[in-house]
Amino acid sequence: MAEDETLRDSGSQLCVSCGLCCDGALHDAAALLPEEISLALSLGMKVTQSGEDVRFSLPCHLLKDRCCTVYANRPSPCRNYKCRLLQTLEADESSLQQCLDKVSSARSLLSDLQDVLPQDMTLPEARASAASQPVEDVDKLGRAKIKLHAFALNVYLEKYFRNEYENSFLQTTSIDENNG
Amino acid sequence: MTLYVRSPDAIFSEIEGEFVALNINKGQCYGMDSIASKVWSLIEEPRSIEDICTTLESIYDVDPATCRSDVESLLSSLSKEGLVGVQ
Numbered sequence: 001m002a003e004d005e006t007l008r009d010s011g012s013q014l015c016v017s018c019g020l021c022c023d024g025a026l027h028d029a030a031a032l033l034p035e036e037i038s039l040a041l042s043l044g045m046k047v048t049q050s051g052e053d054v055r056f057s058l059p060c061h062l063l064k065d066r067c068c069t070v071y072a073n074r075p076s077p078c079r080n081y082k083c084r085l086l087q088t089l090e091a092d093e094s095s096l097q098q099c100l101d102k103v104s105s106a107r108s109l110l111s112d113l114q115d116v117l118p119q120d121m122t123l124p125e126a127r128a129s130a131a132s133q134p135v136e137d138v139d140k141l142g143r144a145k146i147k148l149h150a151f152a153l154n155v156y157l158e159k160y161f162r163n164e165y166e167n168s169f170l171q172t173t174s175i176d177e178n179n180g
Numbered sequence: 181m182t183l184y185v186r187s188p189d190a191i192f193s194e195i196e197g198e199f200v201a202l203n204i205n206k207g208q209c210y211g212m213d214s215i216a217s218k219v220w221s222l223i224e225e226p227r228s229i230e231d232i233c234t235t236l237e238s239i240y241d242v243d244p245a246t247c248r249s250d251v252e253s254l255l256s257s258l259s260k261e262g263l264v265g266v267q
Contacts (some may be wrong), residue, residue, distance in 0.1 A: 105196070112193065144191060144204035151209040152193035152200045 010096045011086055018103045019066035021083055024059035024123035025110055025153065026161055030077040031055050043070055059122055083161045102160050109156050113149035116142065126150050183226035183267040184255050190263045192220070203262035210261060215240070216254055226267050229255070 032054045045056040088094040130150035192201035198217045202209045233247045258264035
């Protein structure tokens with residue numbers, strides 16, 4: 001029991017130091033259960049529906065200082081989601097400090113990206129920009145920097161945070177010593 | 181002697197010792213493995229293939245012929261993608 005509580009505490013400490021699953025760094029949107037639509041709307045979430053597929057858009061405006069402001073009342077995807085990093089912590093495959101170091105590295109890459117984003121551009125919008133067609137002549141360098149830093153962040157998130165079943169948003173082409 | 185150096189049109193970011201790079205005119209991102217990243221570090225300043233291979237052979241367990249062939253192939257790829265220029 002005590003060990004379970006320690007694990008929960010470590011997990012909580014990791015999550016409140018991170019917030020990447022809520023701020024749009026990891027995902028564009030999160031799936032909702034149909035019965036949660038009214039809850040999500042009452043919380044001011046932007047809800048989209050396509051057939052039976054219901055989602056709310058990220059970044060979540062209810063995240064403040066990496067903490068959920070409606071934690072006790074949050075929808076099920078927020079309760080149930082566990083990134084790969086949290087799972088490695090809970091499985092005792094990584095220490096809390098190792099996980100916090102990875103969050104710090106991801107946040108550093110995120111900061112590099114945010115430094116080159118136009119004001120008000122969200123992370124999902126930055127990803128969409130990075131995945132779009134070749135850099136145009138208009139502000140070529142600015143767009144190239146967004147693309148580079150979005151890719152760099154994505155590489156790191158793919159490696160340590162996203163689960164295998166989750167979408168990979170951006171693809172890099174590999175260059176190694178054997179691909180001449 | 182041909183010297184290889186990073187293109188002035190290339191921008192890059194480092195992730196745990198490995199690089200992602202992009203030519204601003206082409207807009208395609210490339211991820212480099214550890215050895216390609218080592219070469220990328222070396223060509224911050226103009227370097228000959230001989231110079232690059234000497235350094236790599238001092239780090240990795242590789243025979244000179246294989247090393248040269250691999251480095252030539254890598255530099256060819258980087259040049260083709262506009263990430264490396266020659267002097």
